[in-house]
Amino acid sequence: MTPPLLRLDEVTVRYGRKDALDAVDLDVAEHETVCVLGPSGSGKSTMLRVVAGLQRAASGRVRLAGRDQSGVPTHRRGVGLMFQDHQLFPQRDVGGNVAFGLRMRGAGRAEADRRVAELLDLVGLPGAQRRPVDSLSGGEQQRVALARALAPRPRLLMLDEPLGQLDRGLRERLVMELRELFARLGTTVLAVTHDQGEAFALADRVVVMEDGRIAQSGTPLEVWQQPANEFVARFLGFDNVVEAIVHGEIADTCWGKLPVPPGSRPGPARVLVRPGGVRLTDPADGLPCTVAARTFRGDHVAVVLQPEHGPRLEASCALRDAPEAGDRVGAIFDSADVVVLDAA
Numbered sequence: 001m002t003p004p005l006l007r008l009d010e011v012t013v014r015y016g017r018k019d020a021l022d023a024v025d026l027d028v029a030e031h032e033t034v035c036v037l038g039p040s041g042s043g044k045s046t047m048l049r050v051v052a053g054l055q056r057a058a059s060g061r062v063r064l065a066g067r068d069q070s071g072v073p074t075h076r077r078g079v080g081l082m083f084q085d086h087q088l089f090p091q092r093d094v095g096g097n098v099a100f101g102l103r104m105r106g107a108g109r110a111e112a113d114r115r116v117a118e119l120l121d122l123v124g125l126p127g128a129q130r131r132p133v134d135s136l137s138g139g140e141q142q143r144v145a146l147a148r149a150l151a152p153r154p155r156l157l158m159l160d161e162p163l164g165q166l167d168r169g170l171r172e173r174l175v176m177e178l179r180e181l182f183a184r185l186g187t188t189v190l191a192v193t194h195d196q197g198e199a200f201a202l203a204d205r206v207v208v209m210e211d212g213r214i215a216q217s218g219t220p221l222e223v224w225q226q227p228a229n230e231f232v233a234r235f236l237g238f239d240n241v242v243e244a245i246v247h248g249e250i251a252d253t254c255w256g257k258l259p260v261p262p263g264s265r266p267g268p269a270r271v272l273v274r275p276g277g278v279r280l281t282d283p284a285d286g287l288p289c290t291v292a293a294r295t296f297r298g299d300h301v302a303v304v305l306q307p308e309h310g311p312r313l314e315a316s317c318a319l320r321d322a323p324e325a326g327d328r329v330g331a332i333f334d335s336a337d338v339v340v341l342d343a344a
């Protein structure tokens with residue numbers, strides 16, 4: 001069996017007494033795009049740095065195509081890196097920036113020129129070779145940085161907050177372009193971001209980091225549908241989490257009895273209710289609540305409910321059905337949107 005393109009085997013990175021990575025195991029298969037997601041300080045950049053050879057592991061192994069990379073310098077690992085602030089060379093023009101890695105690897109001028117033209121076509125900047133980089137917009141600079149990272153045909157492309165500085169609309173567009181480009185080129189990608197929308201749009205697989213460890217790894221759909229624990233649930237923006245006692249297909253909570261999916265582990269647990277699974281009805285027919293606030297979110301309205309007992313909960317409503325602040329409503333719960341979480 002061929003080994004994964006990248007394997008981290010119990011990799012620990014220590015800064016002083018702190019483990020920035022704590023015995024992390026991770027495989028990235030050839031042609032896979034893996035996005036590492038997590039709050040600030042959870043170890044995302046450290047993971048990229050140790051794979052690139054910019055940071056030494058205190059213990060564990062980094063393998064690329066099965067080969068232990070201990071002692072292999074960055075420029076011999078065959079990895080491409082793109083950081084959040086692009087780090088383009090301001091004194092070189094676009095062509096000079098994209099050709100940089102090629103020339104470093106001994107490519108002749110004609111070959112480098114051909115490859116630069118090919119890459120600028122690929123990233124949607126055909127003919128931009130002679131433009132000064134400071135004449136480019138943020139999004140264009142991002143494309144040049146991407147072309148530069150792809151130029152030497154790295155076996156693994158690593159992106160650190162690739163779209164961090166750009167405004168939301170542009171990011172959403174570029175993420176789709178990147179996904180299509182990586183699929184077309186068959187690039188293997190390890191990207192880190194703190195933006196879940198970006199990670200979910202780009203990734204075949206999402207890895208959520210918490211304090212130097214992997215809290216969950218799965219497809220975007222798996223992680224979204226079944227967050228492993230309360231940390232992941234809250235990181236994804238799900239705040240409807242309460243203590244519960246699960247028995248059979250019921251969870252007893254301060255919000256009353258919630259239906260849980262068949263086969264849920266019985267006993268004390270934390271339970272998440274996705275806002276889409278909170279339906280509003282007459283106060284007499286559900287958990288009586290007062291509407292504390294409502295926020296327009298484009299395609300839906302987030303309605304914050306204050307029950308008579310227990311913490312507030314959020315419901316997601318269609319615009320035409322959304323109640324007004326101060327209204328009395330009843331909340332009923334849909335078992336498909338109730339998730340029994342692992343104890344953290």
Ligand SMILES: Nc1ncnc2c1ncn2[C@@H]1O[C@H](COP(=O)(O)OP(=O)(O)OP(=O)(O)O)[C@@H](O)[C@H]1O
Pocket residue numbers: 015016018020038039040041042043044045046047194
């Ligand atoms: N050179 C360093 N010296 C000491 N501590 C460091 C160093 N680099 C990172 N750390 C610490 O290691 C931990 C992980 O940092 P890292 O930069 O990998 O996190 P991150 O998830 O990428 O964060 P961010 O999203 O803010 O970039 C943090 O607690 C950070 O303060």
